[in-house]
Structures are given as C-alpha cells and as structure tokens.
Amino acid sequence: MSAALPPSFPMPPDGFGPSELLQLGTGAEEDEPCLRADAARNRARLLEAAGRLVAEHGAAALTMEAVAAEARVGKGTVFRRFGDRTGLLAALLDHSERKFQAALLSGPPPLGPGAPPVERLRAFGCALLRRSIDELDLQLAAEPSAERRHTAAPRRFLLGHLALLLREAVPDGDSELLSHTLLAYLDAALIHHLTAQCGLPPERLRTGWLDLVARVTRTDPAV
DSSP, X not given: OOBOOOXXXXXXXXXXXXXXXXXXXXXXXXXXXXXXXXXXXXXXHHHHHHHHHHHHHOGGGOOHHHHHXXXXXXXXXXXXXXXXXXXXXXXXXHHHHHHHHHHHHHSSTTTSTTSOHHHHHHHHHHHHHHHHHHTHHHHHHTOOOTTTTTTSHHHHHHHHHHHHHHHHHOTTSBHHHHHHHHHHHTOHHHHHIIIIIXXXXXXXXXXXXXXXXXXXXXXXXXX
C-alpha cells in the first residue's frame, strides 16, 4: 500500500535549491551576514587546511596552531575566525555538509538531479560512505546526543532527500520508514564499527549498499 508522508515529516519541497541549504549554524556568520570577499576566501582556505589535517591525522590531532601552519596564516587569524577548537570542528563539519548538500541539489548526475531515482539512491549511498570514511573522526566527534540524533538538521535533510527518491522509485512503499532504514546503514558509528573494529573493507560496504538498494527498490543489482 502507498504510504503518504505525514505533514510533520521534513521533506525538501519541489524546486529546493542551493540557496535553501539547511543551516547547521556555527554562529559566526550570523554576526557577519555579508562577509567581505577576502574574508570569505580566507575562511574557506582555513577550512580546507583543517580538512586536510583531519584526513591525514584525525580529528583528535586537530589544533588551532596546526591549522594556522597548514594555511600559512597567523594563529590569531584562526582564533578570530572560529573562536576555539570546538568552533573550528563545528565549522568544518558545516562546510563539509554544505558541499554534500550542494552536490545532491545541483551537482552533476547521478548524485545530483537528472538521473533516475534508483541511480541517484545508489550514488547517494556510495558518496556518503566515501565522505564518512574520509571524515570518520570528525563525524564521530560531532555525533549528536541520543535525543538529538534523529532531529539534527543535517540528518533531517538527508532523510528528506532519501524519502523523495524513494517516493519515485517505490511509489507503493512507506518512503518515510524506508528512508530511516537506508540511512541507518550509512551511520558513522556503524561504519566505524565495521571498518575499524571488524576490519571490513570499504568496498564490501559499498557492495552491501548497492545490494540493499536493489532489494528495497526491487530492481536488478548494479553491475
């Protein structure tokens, strides 16, 4: 039976565009609604430097001093922009989330618009797996508390995106519940357990995602 989403379920409306990306919010931009172009470039450069450090050494090794050295700026510049290490981590996750959302909303297919829904579902999971594995320390450090895990803005956006694709791919299914099921497979804590603690290779997780999408959508497995 077809299960329409209740009005309370957060779904991105038709025409949802890059200008409407969910705001994770670090507080910095609220005080500076019109960042100067050079300041915006400097902030982006600091975040790219921080991202490289996390990818190479993990979130635990990220310091304001290390980011300043990597970006070749003074330490005071990093503190003025992000306040402290917690603010830097929040901004880094926000930066990564915005890029991923932009790819979903306006990037090239199959991750972005223009491909059939099943192809987009496959691409979504593979891309999120890559992102989570690359940023696993950061994702775990920013993991919301249990009572906020399913209501945090980034998760609500991803659930809405999945539900939208599932409505097209499986019109007779309960797209709301199925979106929770699919996103659970891509949970950062589960990925950490499977890769770091169980030793599963990322390719096996990718193959498992493609198999799960095929079973849920009742389509042939991806070649």
